[in-house]
Amino acid sequence: MTAPLRAIFGPERPPHTTARPGDSGARRRIPLVMWAAVAWLVFVGLHRALSGRVWWWQLPELVPPLAFAAVPVLLLAAALAARRRRGTAVVVALASLTLGGGVSGINLASLWHHAAPAPPDAIRVFSWNTWYWDQRAEGGEPMPPPTGTPPRDAADFYRYLRAQDADVLLLQEYVYFSPGSRPIRVNDLDRLRREFPGYHIATASEMVTLSRFPIVLERGLDLRPWAEDGSDTPVPPGSDWPGFYTVKTLRTDLRVGSRTLSFYNAHINSPVDPSSTGLDPRRLTRTEHEARKANLRALAADIQANPLPAVLAGDFNASPAMGILRLLPERMADATPALGSLYPATWDDRWPWWRIDWAFTTPEITVHDYRLVRSDGLSDHSGQRLVISLSR
Known part of the structure; x- marks a missing residue:
């Protein structure tokens, strides 16, 4: 266009183009990976804030702990492959990994931890949830054994215990169950004395402790003084064994040479109503949640008031992702760094998914060796074997 014509008709306009439908929307649309990363970050934040504090968060607590590391890593890979909003999605995925990675159950300390050699007088400790003692040997179990579980007899059961x-020995589920899921007391003391001659034996509720060292004190820790509400005590009406529901830790003080050590044998309540079979999310109740908290408060109070060196081990029915573990006393140090496994798992023993069995010690005690021992089909829990010594 010449200058005179421009003066009349104005500047030349670019040729008209037709916008393709969705072009502007595509620029504004948030990628799916971004939505997923934000949703997971919100879930992790809620979990860290609510887990162990409110009973109605118990269902999300059943998420496998490894998911708190695996999901952010998958989101991070997807974000790096995205063409839009890549940087923001990467930041959100890394934030969720930072916030949740510590409850994933991954034992990074196993990569660099080096335990000191055990002295000749080191103490060997074995903790194990026995899965209803030797009940399946008697044929009276309330539930059939899981598919693939070989039959066992009492001889195999005691042979396994002696082999440790x-x-x-800190043993849990010293109990039988009726077909109606009613707990039945076990009295196997005569056989225990035959199988473990010279050992001292203490029992409380469904825990039994065997010791080569003299027992100078034994007592069960009752949750009832520590329950926020008396109605939260999980004793069924008409129960002929209330202690099964209210005592979930056995303390024994042992005389080892010239010193005394406390051993706490714990089996903290399951979050699932014990009258149900298996891990049924429909039976997650406020009563069980409050009982778990009361048992851990009773345990923490006893340990805090106890000046003796102490070992705490057992089945806590709590995965690394469950915030209820924060109720454990600060005086106790987690023995996990001494495990050689990068992802230690104790349950289910046949196909371990996560860890619910734990061991802790006070600072006066050195853990020289810590291993998880498969149960050879005798239990759904792996055993815990520790070699410890007292500081000089």
């Missing part, structure tokens, strides 16, 4: 060659 432990100075102290």
Whole structure:
């Protein structure tokens, strides 16, 4: 266009183009990976804030702990492959990994931890949830054994216990169950004395502790003084064994040479109503949640008031992702760094998904060796074997 014509008709306009439908929307649309990363970050934040504090968060607590590391890593990979909003999605995925990675159950300390050699007088400890003692040997179990579980007899059960060659055995589920899921007391003391001659024996509720060292004190820790509401005590009406529901830790003080050590044998309540079979999310109740908290408060109060060196081990029915573990006393140090496994898992023993069995010690105690021992089909829990010594 010449200058005179421009003066009349104005500047030349670009040729008209037709916008393709969705072009502007595509620029504004948030990628799916971004939505997923934000949703997971919100879930992790809620979990860290609510887990162990409110009973109605118990269902999300059943998410496998490894998901708190695996999901952000998958989101991070997807974000790096995205063409839009890549940087923001990467930041959100890394934030969720930072916030939740510590409850994933991954034992990074196993990569660099080096335990000191055990002295000749080190103490060998074995902790194990026995899965209703030797009930399946008697044929009276309330539930059939899981598919693939070989039959066992009492001889196999006691042979396995003796094979641990432990100075102290902390055993849980010293109990039978009726077909109606009613707990039945076990009295196997005569056989225990025959199988473990010279050992001292203490029992409370469904825990039994065997020791080569003299027992100078034994007592069960009752949750009832620590329950926020008396109605939260999980004792069914008409129960002929209320202690099964209210005592979930057995303390024994052992005389080892010239010193005394406390051993806490714990089996903290399951979050699922014990009258149900298996891990049924429909039976997650406020009563069980409050009982778990009361048992851990009772345990923490006893340990805090106890000046003796102490070992705490057992089945806590709590995965690394469950915030209820924060109720454990600060005095107790987690023995996990001494495990050689990058992802230690104790349940289910046949196909371990996560860890619910734990061991802790006070600072006066050194853990020289810590291993998880498969149960050879005798239980749905792996055993825990520790070699410890007292600081000089």
